Amino acid sequence: MGRQPVCFIFAPMTRWENYMNAAAGIIDEYDGSLPLHHFLKSFFKARPHMGSRDRRRIQQLVYQFYRLGKWQEQMPVQERMLLGAFLCEQSSDALLNFFKPEWNERITDTVSDKLNFLELSWDAAEVFPFLSHLSEGITPGAFTLSYLQQPKLFIRARPGKKAAILRLLETAGVEYETIGEHTIALPNGIKTEQILPDKNTYEIQDLSSQETGQRFQPKTKERWWDCCAASGGKSILLHDTQPSIQLTVSDVRSSILENLRKRFADAGIKNYDARVLDLTKPVTGLRPFNGIILDAPCSGSGTWGRSPENLYYFSEKKIAEYAALQKQIAKHVTPLLEPGGRLVYITCSVFKEENEDAVAFLRNECGLEIEESGVIKGYDREADTMFVAVGRK
């Protein structure tokens, strides 16, 4: 007698299992050498069958995994993704309900109640393995817990444009919050370019970054230099504060200055001098300035709520490398400050080597009198954390 045919019945995988497998595959393949959003873009480009809803949820699972930093690192990846989802989400979630219905029932609990329920304790030093480098005034617990939330999207209404922007947001039914005179907080993921098509009316700029501008205080017709201008976010803020200034912008990357030119054109800024300069070398061919903005290249550690993969992959030795670069740049830039002129030093870092130590260098080695310095906390208001110092020659 022949063998009985064996009949296997495969239960098709649910959408949620597919999502978990795809997210786990991404985490397995990703090595931190590229920003995660670039990696995800190529990943999804190669898989055009995935719809936008699938992409969004898979992406979210991956980000939620990295939001835990190195905490509970030994946990199996799929379990840790669910832990991330449970701690980060605040409303009922079908995927979590499928795998962990008892967790989903508690989704609206506070993080501390969720941790109690799981009998886990939050370890700030595991989430953020660089605690010993933190600048003064940053509270490790609150700072690391803020990683569970993606910071909000902030825009800055350009002078005289706020009312028109708010009307468009209301027409589109977008929830918003206004902060101070010019800032509008928006939910993440909204397509600003569709709702606010006139690029001349606003700039996308984090709340703390906007607040650094309060230190610029340019006077009429002064000469200002934004020496690490990138695509010009701070320059546009400076120009909006005092449109009569004589503005010089520079960056080591010519490609980013092309973006600046486009952005300036959209913003209606025409009179400026733009040049490619490598500030690790002495600068020639520029006359001294009344004001300099040194928005230094840095670790970006105050913005990792938007790029939490850095919690996992950032290498500690880079802190010293950035600090050395910042000092080199400061050394070459400060001779170009007029006596009595002001230099505004900015980083989006939470590391003292890039902040307080740089200020000590500006004071002791560059001869500036420091008028103000400190962290601009963003972690307690869903924004980035930055550092700003003002030095006078």
Ligand SMILES: C[S@@+](CC[C@H](N)C(=O)[O-])C[C@H]1O[C@@H](n2cnc3c(N)ncnc32)[C@H](O)[C@@H]1O
């Ligand atoms: C933090 S970003 C500036 C952001 C910009 N100010 C803004 O508000 O959007 C720092 C910039 O410094 C530039 N940079 C890095 N190394 C430099 C160097 N050696 N000389 C001049 N600029 C440099 C980078 O290309 C980068 O655009």
